[in-house]
Structure formats: structure tokens, C-alpha cells
Amino acid sequence: MGRPVCNKKRSKNEKRSNSYKFNASRRQYSYTPIRSLRIHSKNLQSIGIDVDFFCERTVEFMESGETCNIIAVEIAEQSIYFERLLKYHRGQENIRLPEFLNVCFSSIIEYLFEGGTEINHDNVHHIFVAADFLLLPKLKQQCTNQLKEIVSINFSTAIDMWLNYKSSYWPELGSMAYQTILENFEKIWHTSQFKKLSANHIRQILHEDALNCKHEKNVFQAIIQWISEDLETRIEYSLELLLCIRLGMLSSTELDYIKNHDLIQIIPEYLDLLNHWPNCLATTNNRIINAYGQRFITPRLPHQIVMVFGGWRDGEDLVAAVQVYDPTAKTWTLWTENSQPFRMPTNRRRDLLRIPLTSTITNSQANQLQNAIDTFIPINNFQSLLPPDEVACEKNRSGLPVDNNAIMSATRANLIGEFPKRVYAGCVLIGTRVYVIGGFDGDRALKSTLCYDFEIESGWYEASCMYENRYYVSVAYANGYIYAIGGHNGEYGGRLDSAERYIVNENLWQTISSMNHIRSDGSAGELHGKIYVIGGFDGRYYHDSVEYYEPSTDQWTLINRMNSPRGGVSLVQHDDYLYAIGGNNGNDRLKSIERYDPKANKWEIIGEMSQSRSNSSTTVIDNEIYILGGWSGEPASGVLDQVECFNVISCECRIVQNLIYPLSASCACTLKGYNLVKKYVHPFPIVSSHCIGNMSKRVSIQCIMFAIGCKGVTT
Incomplete structure (x- = not known):
């Protein structure tokens, strides 16, 4: 875009009244008045220009009386608040502002004139308040x-x-801090600030489905720690907290550990619950079970999930x-184009049993439940509780049989399941977007780049294509490039030594130098800004060689x-x-x-x-590599459904x-962030396998019925 010009030709003797200035943080093309330029006010007024906006104005802070000078037009251009304030104070010598702006007003002026200012731990609160007051959304x-x-590092x-913020003018900050507490609970409950919270605050946190707690035992430990800080005063809140x-x-x-803890011995109602757990789920006159039973067996929502895309299915x-x-x-949970699960999720759900929320179950269904218990199959591993001849299945685009009568696995449709057939591709997650690179669709090698934005959820779309068709491709991400x-x-003979990279911000592929070796079915990863590629097959030999690419x-x-040649290998950075x-x-x-x-x-x-195994997909959650x-x-040769977790600490x-x-x-990634993750998983009641094993057959049936929301057995 060129600089705006006037159609009228300027005479040689005519001087410019404005100088042109570019500033990326402001309007792209603006005219800044030159302070030393003398313009007669009558001439400006004659063409309808407000002279006040071209003059220096004095800002006075109400309480201290301190003043500073500003150029009105510069400020009004950036802030709607100042524009209206200047019009309101037209003709007045001073503009009066609240005193709280005085603390960081120099930073505000610097931001307005220079397009940026230093924001640190000491001034961020003051600048935030000022930006909100002065209607500066970008600075805010x-x-x-x-x-x-700051809060992700300093949990106190x-x-x-x-x-401080949850009930203030800025509840969004309180909400952000609260999400940080939930996400980092296993670190936060050790802090001194956590021990000082009130009982209501503790209960609110522990009650949340979104509490990020890898081991539920840690919730008990947090309660014990909080109560121990002031045992005499806080013991009265113990039961309501333990019920979380x-x-x-x-x-x-873990149940035995809690049951034998000294504190539990002085809380008879909770001790009785533990002594009769899980058989107490089948009782109808227990007030605790009536109020909390469903929550006791409902998993919390995760903050990280594993997503596996495409792949070959054995014999399919x-x-x-x-x-x-x-x-x-x-x-x-399986997502397909119809958002329907092929196989029931491991947590048993009433909708897939076709049992209404308020109904009873038949003797036939009860017998099937009992048969399942006879073979010690826990409720969260049931494959089918209805006769197979009642299930009509057909093939859909996913290549999987789908039960036409199955209820959707989510409360609403989800476009993530519209993933096309693809194998031997690579994928990377960047922010809220996953990119799937290359692969094979059953007919040909692909050069496409598929993308899905988990935040926008507008479906899969194709970005710019690669120069080469590539499957058995090695993919990695570093510093804005895939x-x-x-x-x-x-x-x-189409195995490749060539490489290329995708500029994420420009949606553009560019070629880079070729490797020292041809590598098909190798694997790549990023470490300290360098791209490492290992193993692979060149058509004759499997490689044990490793090389890295230096972008600079x-x-x-x-x-x-490496210690062994490896094709179909997975490379993971941790x-x-x-x-x-x-x-x-x-x-x-190889196992190694x-x-x-x-x-x-x-x-x-x-x-x-x-x-x-070879040709497995891998991803990382915390200190574990999922294989x-x-x-x-x-x-015997075949495709695996087994999943292993390798702990990088214990090896x-x-x-x-x-x-x-x-x-x-297939290819896989880890999606992080509660607000993104919650769209793809849904908590349903689970009766764990150790509970089933400790129950009598009849009590087991009653507990399973409770978990799926049934009232009883019809005759």
C-alpha cells in the first residue's frame, strides 16, 4: 500500500505541514504534527480542525497535583478514552486524571508513542489497571x-x-489464576498460601471436576495437611472435605492407607463409609451415597490427552x-465422521446400554451383567451387554463398523473425527493447531498438509502442499518451521534424501539441503534448536546413523x-x-x-x-512417553493394540x-489445556476392577446398576 497523496499538485515554495511516520503498533500510515511548526489557529478553524487536538496539553493528577505535558492528537489517536476526554475538556488548560494513573503514566505514554513499553512483575498490575481504564485493549x-x-511460575x-480478583472489576484475572491453581494442584497444595485458605476455598478447589490430580490420594494428603495446620479449629470441616x-x-x-490413618479414626461417619466401600454403593438409605455416590465414581477431567490419527488396522x-x-x-474414545464410537468407551455408559435414565433393567440384562461379573470383567471393560443379533453394523468411510443405534460419544458433533484415511504421515502440534504432513491414502503418496485448529473447531483443512510426495516421512518442529x-x-526407487520446511506464519514450503543419507521410515525430533534424524531404510540397508540439521x-x-540399526523407529525429545x-x-x-x-x-x-515393535506412534505426557x-x-506377526508408558526417570x-x-x-500428539481438552473427553461413572473383585455377585450387579443410573431390576 502506497502513501496517501493529494490530487492537487504542491507548489515548490509550499511546505509540508505534516511529517510522515510509520509505527507498526499504531495505524499503519499516520501523520504526526511537528511541534515546532507554527500554524495560525484561524486558518485551522476555518477548515474545521479542532485546534486543541494539535496543541500540547497539561495532564494533572487529582490528588498529588503533579503534571505532565502530552500532545493531544498523539494520545487521541490511540485511545478512545482520551479522544472523548479531550473533547470534554475543550478550551480548558488542564486535563485532570485519577491519581492511580500517576504510578505508570510514563509507561502508558511510552506505549502510545513508541508502540511498546517494559512490562515486568513490579509494574504489570498498575499498567493493566491503567490500560483497562484508558481503553487500550492491546496493552491490556x-x-x-x-x-x-507470572502465576504459572509463582503459585503463591x-x-x-x-x-483478590475473583470478585473485583476484573474477574477474568481471578478466573485465569483459578485455572492455574486447578492445573498445578499437585504442586500448589504444598505451598504455604494453600495452607492459609479457608475451608470454603479448599472445598471449592477439591470439588472441581477440572482438578488436575494424577493420583486421587494426593487430594487426601492435601486435606490432611490443611487440617493439621490448625487441628483444633479445622477438624470440624474434615468430613465435608473428605467427601471431595x-x-x-x-x-x-490407597483405600487401606486412608482407612488406617489416625485422623479417619475420629470421623466415624467417613470411617463407616470406607469400611463398607464399595458395597455401600448398593444401599439406598445412606445419605452420603445418595448425595455423593455418583461423584465418588466419576473421574476428574484431564488437562492433557493423547490423540492418535489414522493408521492401519489389522486385517482391515x-x-x-x-x-x-x-x-x-x-x-x-473413538471419533469418526459420525462422531460415534465404534467400540464402547472403557467407562460403561447408560446411553450405550439403551437404558433410559429413570428406567429399570430387565431380568435378561441383569443376567448378562451377572455373567460378566462371573468372568471378572469390570464394568469399564464390558464389550457388549446386549445380544449381538440386535446390533446392526455397517461399514462407513472410517473403515470401522458403526452401531447405528449407538448414542453419540459427545453431547454435540465434533469435526475432529472427519480425519481422512492416512498412514505413515507425521504430525506436530503448534499452539492450538495440529499439522499432519504427507502420508499414504491407500492409492498414492501425498504431499498435502492437513491442519485442525482445536480452538476454532472449523474442521480439517488443507494448507500449502510440499514440493515432494512423502510417506514414511520424518517430521519435526522448531522455531516456527515444520x-x-x-x-x-x-x-x-523413490526413497528420498531431500528435505523441506514449512513456514508456519506464511503458509509456505521451502526446500533445504539434502541429508547425507537416503532415509525412508526414519524419525526426527528437535533438540536445542537443531533437527535430528535417526535410522531409516535406504532400499538396501537399515541405518544406525544419525545426523542433525543446523538451520542457521x-x-x-x-x-x-546408535547401538542398533532402526527402521520404523520413533524419536522422542524430553x-x-x-x-x-x-x-x-x-x-x-526391537524392544530396546x-x-x-x-x-x-x-x-x-x-x-x-x-x-x-516398529512403526508405533509416540507422544509425551509429563515424564512418560506413550508408545x-x-x-x-x-x-506372531501382527498389528498391536497394546499401549506402554516409558518413564524417563525410572527407565x-x-x-x-x-x-x-x-x-x-499412525501418528500422535498430546493436546494440553483444560479448555481445549474438555471438548474431546467426557466424565462418566466408573466402577474400578478392584471394586468388582471385592463384591459379591448380587452387590456387584446393584453397584453397576447404580453407576449407569438404573433404579432396579424388573420382573
């Missing part, structure tokens, strides 16, 4: 972002901000669906080799290390996991999985809930 948002960063500040614990989420060992075609794992409830490296272009020099450099997981060495699938230390330039085998599905050669693997169906060649 900058302060909000700074406050969010988060508690103070919640208490989700008993159904505790293991038998490519899958067009997304699987979502809730690590809090330990359940999987890197697509190597792979196969779908043609004979556009060069690839080979480093120390803290200051890279982890190479599984893969194929040319003869066998090795770690790279860039300081020592050394690979070290640090652990192994319970099962050998999802893949292809295994033992005990041990544990088995978690299986995928909904066996899956290989």
Missing part, C-alpha cells in the same frame, strides 16, 4: 499474558490473585478416525551412531535428551530404548518395552489401557 492483553506467565501469586475424594479412583492399597483397510485417550479415567525429511515418493547454516552433520524407541534392525523388531546425550555425543541403551500400537513379530515401562483397535503406522 499484553499485561494479561504477563500475569499468566496465583492464590493471591484468585482471592473420588473413592472409585483409588486403588485397594486404512482407518479414517481419531482415538483419544484420557489418562485420568484411563479410557479411550520440517519434512526423507520418506518415499511412491515411485519405484543449512547444513547436515553426522554424529555418533528435556535435554532424545529417545530412540523400538524399530526394525533388518532381521527383528536408547537415549542420546548431546553433551557427551553418546547413545546409551537405558531400557526396553515389554514387547518388540502406541505398532507392528510386532512376536509371538521402566508400564502397560496402560489398550487402543480401541490394533493400529500401526
